[in-house]
Amino acid sequence: MARHRLFGYSAVVAVILATLIGRVARPSHAIPSTYPDGYVGELRQYKVGNRESLYEIARRFDLGFNEIQDANPEVDPFLPKPGTLLTIPAAWIPPAVSGSERPSVVVNLAELRLFLFPKDSRSDILSFPIGIGDEGTDTPVGTYHIIEKSVSPYWRVPKSIRRQRPELPGVVPPGPENPLGSHALRLSRDSILIHGTNRPWGVGRRSSHGCLRLYPEDIAELFQRVSKGMRVTIINQPVKIGVRDQRVFIELHREQTETIGTGEVLHMMAERGLLQRIDLGKLIRAVEEKKGYPVEISWATGP
Secondary structure: OHHHHHHHHHHHHHHHHHHHHHHOOOOOOOOOOOOOOOOEEOOEEEEOOOOOOHHHHHHHOOOOHHHHHHHOOOOOOOOOOOOOEEEEOOEEOOOOOOHHHOOEEEEEHHHOEEEEEOOOOOOOOEEEEOEEEOOOOOOOOEEEEEEEEEEOOOEEOOHHHHHHOOOOOOEEOOOOOOOOOOEEEEEOOOOOEEEOOOOHHHOOOEEEOOOEEOOHHHHHHHHHHOOOOOEEEEEOOOEEEEEEOOEEEEEEOOOOOOOOOHHHHHHHHHHHOOHHHEOHHHHHHHHHHOOOOOEEOEOOOOO
16 A cells, blocks of 8 residues: 555656646756766765864865865854764765767866866766856856966966065065966966866865866875876856666755755756656755755655
8 A cells, every 4th residue: 555655646746747847947957977986985974073164174184265164154263162963964966978089187266176087987086176157257168178287386477466466576586485386277268277286275165266276185186197188178157967777866056056046956967867766855965055065855655
């Protein structure tokens, strides 16, 4: 009897979903299919120690400040109470790329994160938190290539920055005052670099004039793994959907999804053929909370 009630409830919800979709204008973008495994990494928990800030904890787990703050919105980011149990959101639904685009770098501005897809699809996807362009100096979306790799780079200060800070010299040599850090990758859009930083607290924030900043330890690793000519695709994808072991997950990012509602997300689910596999209540809650990491929205499989 319980099984029949479950099937009947599913049918009712499917009708409700179809009705909601019919009432909402079709979105201007679609979520492409992603990897069969749905997401990479894993969620963890961590107990705050004495005199720790969320920034310090984020860097320890190779997260951006935005990620740990969105996952723990009730926690004071600068003076978290010792003993507080944090969610460590070290899991991500990777952006979709085709096999012909491997190896490649994909930067998702919406989540302030960079993904490195290896040539072999069976190898691990690497991911690093980044800082991106501030409002007014936004990092441009598009497809580019790495045209230059530099160790201990000189910073040739752009004229736009010198107009704001005339005290700066025309060129800043390598060293602790150089904002490019220890390594830099120049893209085919000449003004855009992927580089390190002497201000690691800017990772996970809008903190640059358009370039992409990584933690010093991350840029050193990325530098070794990429080559000249490699494709770099910069996207802005605030909603990602993944399927893992027949379970459906969604990942939404707060800053970029304020204008995205449940109806628009339902369209994305319809395009993936997933409507009858999701729990509407779980989906609505995920859209409201925008935790920034994969959240399961599947029907419960128990009785």
